[in-house]
Amino acid sequence: MAVQIQIPTPLREHTQGQITVTAAGGTVRDALQDLCRQHPALTARLFDRGQVRPHLNIFLNEEDIRYLDELSTATKDGDKLDIIPAVAGG
Amino acid sequence: MASEFVRGLKCRVCGKHYNKQALNFCTDDFGPLEVDYDYGAIASAVDREKIERRPRNMWRYHELLPLDGEPTVGRQVGGTPLIRADRLAEALGVSKLWIKNDAVNFPTLSFKDRVVSVALSKAREFGFRAVGCASTGNLANSVAANAAAAGLDAYILVPSDLERSKIVGTNVFGPRLVLVRGTYDEVNRLCSQIALKFNMGIVNVNLRPYYAEGSKTFGFEIAEDLGWRVPRHVVCPMAGGSLIGKIHKAFQELKTVGLVQDAVCSMYGAQATGCNPISDAVKTGRERHKPVRKPNTICKSLAIGDPADGFFAAKIIRETGGWAEDVSDEEIAEAMALLAQTEGVFAETAGGVTVAVARKLLEQSRMPRDEEIVLCITGNGLKTQDALNDVLEEPVTIRPSLDAFEPLMGASLEPALA
Numbered sequence: 332m333a334v335q336i337q338i339p340t341p342l343r344e345h346t347q348g349q350i351t352v353t354a355a356g357g358t359v360r361d362a363l364q365d366l367c368r369q370h371p372a373l374t375a376r377l378f379d380r381g382q383v384r385p386h387l388n389i390f391l392n393e394e395d396i397r398y399l400d401e402l403s404t405a406t407k408d409g410d411k412l413d414i415i416p417a418v419a420g421g
Numbered sequence: 422m423a424s425e426f427v428r429g430l431k432c433r434v435c436g437k438h439y440n441k442q443a444l445n446f447c448t449d450d451f452g453p454l455e456v457d458y459d460y461g462a463i464a465s466a467v468d469r470e471k472i473e474r475r476p477r478n479m480w481r482y483h484e485l486l487p488l489d490g491e492p493t494v495g496r497q498v499g500g501t502p503l504i505r506a507d508r509l510a511e512a513l514g515v516s517k518l519w520i521k522n523d524a525v526n527f528p529t530l531s532f533k534d535r536v537v538s539v540a541l542s543k544a545r546e547f548g549f550r551a552v553g554c555a556s557t558g559n560l561a562n563s564v565a566a567n568a569a570a571a572g573l574d575a576y577i578l579v580p581s582d583l584e585r586s587k588i589v590g591t592n593v594f595g596p597r598l599v600l601v602r603g604t605y606d607e608v609n610r611l612c613s614q615i616a617l618k619f620n621m622g623i624v625n626v627n628l629r630p631y632y633a634e635g636s637k638t639f640g641f642e643i644a645e646d647l648g649w650r651v652p653r654h655v656v657c658p659m660a661g662g663s664l665i666g667k668i669h670k671a672f673q674e675l676k677t678v679g680l681v682q683d684a685v686c687s688m689y690g691a692q693a694t695g696c697n698p699i700s701d702a703v704k705t706g707r708e709r710h711k712p713v714r715k716p717n718t719i720c721k722s723l724a725i726g727d728p729a730d731g732f733f734a735a736k737i738i739r740e741t742g743g744w745a746e747d748v749s750d751e752e753i754a755e756a757m758a759l760l761a762q763t764e765g766v767f768a769e770t771a772g773g774v775t776v777a778v779a780r781k782l783l784e785q786s787r788m789p790r791d792e793e794i795v796l797c798i799t800g801n802g803l804k805t806q807d808a809l810n811d812v813l814e815e816p817v818t819i820r821p822s823l824d825a826f827e828p829l830m831g832a833s834l835e836p837a838l839a
Contacts, residue, residue, distance in 0.1 A: 340617045341448045376449070385709065385732070386434070386451040390610065395727070398714045413614070416446040418453040418729045419626045420555050420609035421633075421661015 334362040336412040345372040354412075359391060360402035362412060377414065388417045424489045426463050430454040430630055433733070441489075443547050443622060445629040453729070454630045456487040464678040469649055472680075476500075479535055479638035485674055486539055486638070487631045493545050494571045495538020499638050501526050503646035506796070508763040513780055517793045519652065520760075521643050523800070524768050529566045529590070530801035531559035531769075532639055532664065537567050539635035540624035549622035550574060555612040556625075557605050557660065557722045558587030559769075559800050564624055565594035576621065578608050584721060586804045604716065606727045625661075629729075636664045640671025643795055644681055651675070651684045654788055656779045657797040658771040659690040659699050659745070660723040662734030664799070669737050689788060690738050690745035691778035693718035693753060693770075699728055700745035702735045710735065719750045719808045720770035722800060744787040748777040754812045756780070757802060767802035775799075 336352045346352055352369060356362035363383075367374040376384075383389055389396045390413040396404050406412075430439040434452025445454055463484045475481035479499025480492055502522050510518035523532040537560065544552050553576035554564045561577045568575035575596035579588070580603060592598050601608045609625075616626040624632045644651050651672045657665040669688050676684035692700040695718030698710035713726035728734070738745055748756070757773035760766050768776075775796050782788040802809075819825035 341446075376451075379450070384451050386446065386453065388610070388727075393607075393610075395606075395610075395712070395714075397712055415610060415613050416451045417727075418446050418451070419613045419616075419629060420605070421625060421663045421725060421729050 332357050332362070332406050332408050332410070334406050334410045334412055336362065336366050337414065339414055339416070341416075342373065342376060342414065345376065346370045356406060358402065358406060359389060359396055359404045359412065362406055363389070363402070386417045388415050389413070390415060424487070426459050426466070426484050427487050427489070428457040428459055431457040443549070443627040445627050456630055456634055458485070458674075460674070460677045467678060467680065469680060472645070479538070479635070479642070482638055482641045485641070485678070487634050488539065488542050489546055492538060492542045494541035494567050495534060497527055498534045498538045499526065499642065501642065503643055503795075504764065504766070506764050509760060509776070512759060512763050513783060515783060515790045515794060519643075519647075519793070519795045520764060520766060520798055521639065521795055522766055522798050523639065524766060524772065524798050524802065528570075529559070529562040530804070531563065532636065532799040533559045533563040534567070535638050536560075536632045536635035537563040537624060540622070540628045540632035541567050541571055541573065543628055543631040544573065544622035544624075545571070547622060549620070551576060551620070552622045552624060553577065553612065553615070554624045555579075555605065555609040557724055558583050558591075558804065559722055560625065561591040561598070562587060562804075565591045565596040565598070568596060569594040576615075578612055580605050580608055580721075582721075584805055584807065586806065587721075590804060604714075605725050606712070609725075633663050633667060636667035637671035637674065639664070639797070640668035641675065643668070644672060644675050649675075649681050651681055651686050652795040653685070653792045654687050654689065654743070654794040655797065656689040656691055656775055656782070656788075656794065658723055658775045658799055659692050659734055660725045660728065660771075662690075662699050662728040662730035664797070665690055665734050666730060666737050668797070669741065686741060687743040687788075688738050688741045689743040689778070689782055690734055691775045692745065692747040693720040693723055693774055694747040694749050696720075696724045696726060697747035698726060699731045699734050700747040702731065703738050703745035708732070708735070718753075719805075720753055720774050722769060722771045722805075723774060744782060746778045746781045746785075746787075748774060748781060750808075751811075752777040752781075754808050757809060758812050760798075761802070766798060768798045769800035769802050769805040770808045771800050772798045772802070773808070
């Protein structure tokens with residue numbers, strides 16, 4: 332499965348400026364892990380002890396993965412993942 | 422001119438320092454950034470008499486706000502009444518009750534004018550010409566009005582199912598108003614994406630660290646109006662969960678800079694049952710809230726399913742010995758009427774939430790009846806009139822004649838004096 336991951340501006344220094352990274356994986360977890368394999372500096376930014384950092388939200392095709400099956404949510408070819416800082420609003 | 426009292430921003434999670442800039446999260450761990458003050462310098466610069474001599478608005482506490490220069494937006498915001506609420510106290514069965522009434526805040530009748538005046542003044546300092554927000558209504562009103570007065574371009578994004586009065590009350594100021602088919606949380610996510618892509622000062626996204634500080638003035642005013650004293654209990658409505666923490670922070674800061682002696686205050690959070698992520702976290706002992714995907718309540722101003730400060734709000738409630746509760750739509754409407762009919766204060770639905778939750782906390786003995794309580798009223802009932810459709814009696818219509826009027830009086834009124 333090829334998933335398009337949108338990299339937010341503050342993380343692009345870790346992807347050599349790439350705005351979108353294509354990652355492989357049948358679940359959101361696999362896709363994010365493949366992203367981190369390609370750009371290892373992202374691991375510590377995105378994950379804390381194996382979990383997505385608490386102030387970071389992940390959206391699969393614009394739906395928060397916490398309303399789906401979290402990191403185990405299945406992905407299919409052409410899906411879009413967004414990584415978005417959570418401390419906004421109110 | 423740089424403020425001598427603000428050192429910059431720092432991450433609430435890891436403490437990393439950042440220079441002043443339009444940024445709301447730590448680039449290492451995405452924790453929220455907050456303003457870092459030099460409290461020693463502030464303590465030397467302020468005293469009670471000095472503040473009391475200043476005009477009665479939120480800027481009398483400017484040393485504890487994050488602007489570099491004079492405010493250029495919202496110079497007359499704040500200074501709202503703290504009302505001794507004896508008739509509501511009697512109805513609730515408590516000995517001493519106050520209402521902090523931001524339903525009459527200037528210019529758009531909610532506490533949001535406080536945060537917006539800081540955010541837009543800061544936006545100008547940063548040189549933004551376009552500003553924006555994600556809003557459940559009150560913030561939209563305030564950003565639109567204050568941006569109009571400041572001559573800034575405003576992009577306002579709201580859920581498309583918002584109350585008509587809040588849409589009109591935004592649109593009248595001529596912003597670019599965008600109705601989004603989705604929940605507030607979806608609007609908010611979109612605004613985060615916009616802030617990362619365009620050069621825009623979004624008050625509750627990239628300007629959020631400064632914006633949120635404006636809420637402290639709600640707490641400063643309560644303490645000053647009590648005679649430079651902090652109340653023992655405060656009940657506060659929660660949407661994003663920021664205000665409750667900022668009121669508490671205000672009290673702690675007043676103590677830190679020597680303006681009050683003690684700052685012991687239990688904080689209680691109020692939500693609607695149809696959108697209760699924070700009160701649920703408190704009641705179930707969960708450290709992190711479970712987001713609510715589709716909020717369903719008449720209290721749209723509090724309908725944030727995934728509150729950015731949910732974690733911090735629940736923490737401050739636990740640490741101060743407070744509690745949180747939530748109430749049904751019926752309880753909200755009844756409490757709006759109770760507040761209006763005992764105190765003459767017409768609060769919006771969020772005020773109904775606060776009053777109804779206060780009653781519930783008293784009934785549960787979570788909050789004592791014999792200690793001083795302040796209820797936070799944050800918005801005006803004229804904006805949410807539809808909520809009252811089922812609780813108010815239809816008024817009587819008569820012909821313009823005494824014959825028609827007299828039967829309405831019963832025996833209750835005495836004859837006029839001759």
